[in-house]
Amino acid sequence: MHRTRSASTNAGLRAGALLGIVALGLISIVGSGGGIAFLPSDCPPGLDCSGSATPVPVLQPARVTAQVGTPVTFSVLGLNVPASQVTYQWYRSSDGGVHYVAIAGATGDTLLLASVNLADDGAIFKVTASANGLSGSAVSHVAVTASPGLVFADGEFPAAGWLATPLPIGSVPAPAHTEELVATGGHPGAYLTMVFQLASQAGMGGVAYTSLAGTYEPQTQGAVYVIDYSEDGISLETSFSKSTRSAMLLDQGGRKYIATPSDSYPRLATSWDVSQNTPSLRAQDFTLLDGPACQAGETCPDFSSLGAPMRFGYWRLSSGPQGASISHGIDNWKVTVWRR
Amino acid sequence: MTAVGVPAWQRPTLLTFVGCLTLSTGLLVYLADRVASHAVLIPSIPAFSGCNLFGVLGQWLPSFVHPLAFSLFTAAVLKPSAATCWGACAFWGSVNVAFEVGQHPALSSPWTAALHGGAGDWAVVRSVLNYFLHGTFDPYDICAAALGALAAGVILYFVDHFQGARHAPN
Numbered sequence: 038m039h040r041t042r043s044a045s046t047n048a049g050l051r052a053g054a055l056l057g058i059v060a061l062g063l064i065s066i067v068g069s070g071g072g073i074a075f076l077p078s079d080c081p082p083g084l085d086c087s088g089s090a091t092p093v094p095v096l097q098p099a100r101v102t103a104q105v106g107t108p109v110t111f112s113v114l115g116l117n118v119p120a121s122q123v124t125y126q127w128y129r130s131s132d133g134g135v136h137y138v139a140i141a142g143a144t145g146d147t148l149l150l151a152s153v154n155l156a157d158d159g160a161i162f163k164v165t166a167s168a169n170g171l172s173g174s175a176v177s178h179v180a181v182t183a184s185p186g187l188v189f190a191d192g193e194f195p196a197a198g199w200l201a202t203p204l205p206i207g208s209v210p211a212p213a214h215t216e217e218l219v220a221t222g223g224h225p226g227a228y229l230t231m232v233f234q235l236a237s238q239a240g241m242g243g244v245a246y247t248s249l250a251g252t253y254e255p256q257t258q259g260a261v262y263v264i265d266y267s268e269d270g271i272s273l274e275t276s277f278s279k280s281t282r283s284a285m286l287l288d289q290g291g292r293k294y295i296a297t298p299s300d301s302y303p304r305l306a307t308s309w310d311v312s313q314n315t316p317s318l319r320a321q322d323f324t325l326l327d328g329p330a331c332q333a334g335e336t337c338p339d340f341s342s343l344g345a346p347m348r349f350g351y352w353r354l355s356s357g358p359q360g361a362s363i364s365h366g367i368d369n370w371k372v373t374v375w376r377r
Numbered sequence: 378m379t380a381v382g383v384p385a386w387q388r389p390t391l392l393t394f395v396g397c398l399t400l401s402t403g404l405l406v407y408l409a410d411r412v413a414s415h416a417v418l419i420p421s422i423p424a425f426s427g428c429n430l431f432g433v434l435g436q437w438l439p440s441f442v443h444p445l446a447f448s449l450f451t452a453a454v455l456k457p458s459a460a461t462c463w464g465a466c467a468f469w470g471s472v473n474v475a476f477e478v479g480q481h482p483a484l485s486s487p488w489t490a491a492l493h494g495g496a497g498d499w500a501v502v503r504s505v506l507n508y509f510l511h512g513t514f515d516p517y518d519i520c521a522a523a524l525g526a527l528a529a530g531v532i533l534y535f536v537d538h539f540q541g542a543r544h545a546p547n
Contacts (some may be wrong), residue, residue: 055451058454062450
């Protein structure tokens with residue numbers, strides 16, 4: 038009996054050691070070559086890394102809206118090669134990116150426009166990062182307006198101030214949903230939690246939230262040039278299998294649209310994610326979520342001075358196991374409408 | 378027969394020692410020859426940085442060393458037999474080749490997109506994504522990994538052969 042137990046103990050120890058070695062082996066492969074975000078791997082100094090060392094700058098912001106007379110700063114936030122090897126040059130295009138002109142003396146990793154003016158409206162600024170004879174670039178689009186933006190914002194989320202509309206997605210039924218205002222734990226203070234109960238045969242479900250606090254009337258307030266959107270979001274789930282995405286919602290003329298920035302909807306983090314900004318949204322950045330299809334001759338949505346009144350909000354899409362309950366929160370919802 | 382033998386109780390110790398020695402060589406490549414701080418798990422030590430000790434060999438040495446060392450570690454905890462020894466070498470050779478192939482531009486984008494979509498935005502996932510996205514695919518690394526696994530097999534063969542010889546009747 039003693040021999041049997043000893044043999045099984047040895048086998049257990051061997052199995053544990055084996056698992057540890059396999060884990061260590063895999064971690065050491067990734068850890069030695071993976072690098073941290075935006076840093077390269079496997080490139081000894083002085084050797085050609087066959088193209089992988091082409092600098093790829095990450096420029097922030099990629100789009101920006103500003104009022105005449107205000108400053109705008111562009112920064113290279115990340116780079117895939119060591120900064121010490123890189124030289125920068127900033128360029129400006131006034132013709133939609135067809136031609137770029139080098140900005141004299143602009144050779145740092147930031148570019149400051151001390152006071153933008155209407156001549157900067159529509160301009161595209163490009164930074165080129167060069168290293169080891171290779172170069173990469175990134176651009177930022179600028180929108181400049183003469184008048185201040187009109188702000189629609191909510192950080193308190195009173196129940197009477199919002200309309201929740203669960204929406205089916207194709208044949209996927211809409212989820213059941215509950216909302217609750219939580220006094221603390223927001224970013225900061227109060228915030229709104231939402232719980233989506235997915236249908237038993239549905240792996241996802243979306244709800245549109247429309248703010249009832251204000252309406253923008255293009256016919257009296259003027260055509261919309263661009264819209265800036267931001268929110269702080271949080272996922273209240275820790276399971277890999279449950280996730281939630283968010284997008285700005287625009288409600289106009291019986292149709293609901295969601296903003297579709299090029300980088301897809303942000304996936305909410307499990308701590309407050311304050312990076313969910315989608316600036317300079319134009320009419321073409323919205324896609325129809327709900328309502329009648331856009332007919333020939335219609336502009337959907339209509340940003341012109343003939344457009345129907347607009348309400349704003351946000352749309353949440355949760356996905357997870359069929360029938361799952363998925364929780365998430367929102368704080369500091371903000372829409373800024375800019376006119377020319 | 379005079380034997381240079383390895384007693385059975387010393388086998389794991391010897392294999393672990395040789396494995397650590399070879400792994401240290403790989404670590405030295407990162408400390409001395411590689412750009413500082415591009416490895417998550419390896420700190421930058423200014424005194425070593427920029428020595429370029431291994432020259433061109435430093436480009437492939439880690440790929441050789443890793444399967445060699447971990448094959449020996451694995452063999453050290455398994456019961457000695459030809460099957461377990463060659464199995465350990467084949468496993469670590471395959472793992473290293475698979476990770477290298479995953480860095481190929483034709484594979485890294487769809488693979489990382491699938492991983493990112495399915496696994497979320499965790500630090501571990503980000504490191505794996507960075508490994509495949511920013512790593513450099515190099516066919517010579519595949520050769521080095523295969524050679525490393527083969528070298529481990531040869532070492533294990535001699536260790537176990539001499540051990541067998543020592544215990545063989547005269």
